């Protein structure tokens with residue numbers, strides 16, 4: 277009996293194809309919009325999370341000045357020096373590794389190939405702090421580090437550009453005017469923190485200071501915090517120490533800043549999550565507008581439908597049967613619309629995800645929720661006009677204009 | 678056996694609206710119809726014929742008085758019980774056809790059977806038989822828009838008789854039709870009355886159509902003015 281009702285409902289839907297199409301259009305668009313927005317938003321969140329986590333967990337980044345760049349904190353906030361690095365290493369509890377960094381951009385040349393890249397000077401602690409593995413070769417020895425020898429470890433991008441076919445370890449190439457020997461290659465990390473992390477040449481810091489930057493300044497210190505310690509309390513002790521070393525009086529502002537990568541990551545994740553929610557909400561409004569569309573079509577066709585209800589009642593249908601028919605019709609329509617919407621959303625996200633460079637993540641939950649909501653909207657807006665008609669006297673329903 | 682009249686009205690009134698705009702369309706109708714009779718209802722426009730037919734067809738309820746159908750007091754039944762009464766015993770032909778649009782003649786005729794719970798094969802068989810009785814076998818798959826007025830009216834009649842009702846009510850079944858088609862419809866109704874023993878009540882304005890009936894009830898101003906016995910034989 278129920279099966280028959282469904283068959284009859286489908287027959288009615290096919291008989292009034294245009295009306296049915298207009299009715300479900302709102303649902304189709306609404307469902308497609310909600311699912312597309314939320315799926316893309318979740319993909320974006322995942323992408324951000326992935327990028328941030330590639331920066332390393334429990335890492336504090338210390339820079340001169342306030343905020344990124346060197347502005348603030350007096351006329352010019354001085355850079356750090358090796359003394360600061362040693363002090364942090366020796367005096368702060370809970371520090372797993374401290375790696376200074378001095379950077380310069382430079383042209384790397386080997387035979388006919390050249391490549392503009394970043395030369396980073398650091399200590400062997402860098403590889404501990406970053407938990408960055410080598411695929412081949414070795415890290416420089418303490419003696420080489422001490423002497424500032426021109427040995428280098430190259431990232432995957434540099435390797436591909438300068439050594440497309442040969443094994444780079446043991447080979448030499450020139451960075452700016454400096455001839456240096458490749459002693460190791462880094463594992464690929466890919467796009468991270470909005471730049472290509474693999475596009476780098478890493479050398480002992482002394483070599484970079486002497487031959488590239490021309491001073492003993494350290495622009496950037498990276499501190500890896502031991503997991504057993506609170507990052508925030510380690511951060512506070514470092515701040516205390518650096519204020520002292522940089523002679524900042526009480527009441528004066530810091531002329532350096534310490535960033536907790538986890539904090540950044542949480543902030544960014546929060547932001548993308550809010551964006552997803554906002555986009556989802558906008559899309560949800562379109563779903564509701566779709567529902568109102570259904571109601572409009574239902575109200576427009578209510579004269580025709582009321583007469584139909586009148587005829588059915590007059591030839592002996594009880595109100596419950598007529599309502600059941602309308603309910604099933606509304607459910608079938610809404611479900612069809614919902615399904616079409618889901619398929620559209622799937623196609624749209626598959627096309628758009630690569631374009632805006634977010635991964636495609638299929639989330640069954642949002643699909644289910646959007647589908648259920650659409651079904652509910654269809655039922656509510658399709659059923660209630662019918663219920664009013666079915667409560668009329670058959671003769672009043674027939675006379676309806 | 679002196680059976681109860683199939684239809685018995687006593688002091689039936691019907692008031693439309695309420696308060697200052699209230700209008701009494703029926704002012705106290707007394708009427709009985711024997712099973713197997715062929716009744717024509719006549720009277721000036723606005724005299725309450727359709728109102729009375731709707732009450733007889735259990736499509737509407739009287740404001741006052743009593744209506745017994747096969748001995749059952751209809752005013753005591755609820756909506757659904759009246760619907761079941763219509764489904765089981767009554768066929769109704771409306772003045773304006775009232776067929777489902779975009780729906781084939783066959784499906785229109787099948788509709789009452791659907792609510793009776795007949796299976797598909799039975800529905801088709803009975804509906805085709807009814808279409809055959811009204812002479813529309815070859816038009817079974819045409820929608821109302823593809824049928825003439827007379828053909829639509831015959832589909833409506835087929836739909837009304839497909840359940841083999843005890844009583845067929847027809848409100849101006851020939852109202853919109855030319856004389857030739859009207860005569861065809863009247864012959865159809867007469868045949869149903871004679872051969873299938875269906876009690877027929879029919880509203881008409883045309884005296885020629887009323888001549889097909891055995892009993893003519895005249896309405897005036899919401900009252901039954903007179904009841905005439907005409908035609909060859911009053912049913913036993």
Ligand SMILES: Nc1ncnc2c1ncn2[C@@H]1O[C@H](COP(=O)(O)OP(=O)(O)OP(=O)(O)O)[C@@H](O)[C@H]1O
Nearest residue numbers: 693694700702720721722723724725726727728729
């Ligand atoms: N739904 C309604 N609401 C208010 N008044 C109504 C309604 N239906 C009928 N009437 C009034 O009741 C009176 C009787 O109407 P009815 O339709 O029974 O007349 P009728 O005899 O069938 O007329 P006709 O021959 O023109 O069809 C008319 O005056 C009409 O205006």
Ligand SMILES: [Mg+2]
Nearest residue numbers: 726727728848
């Ligand atoms: Mg009338």
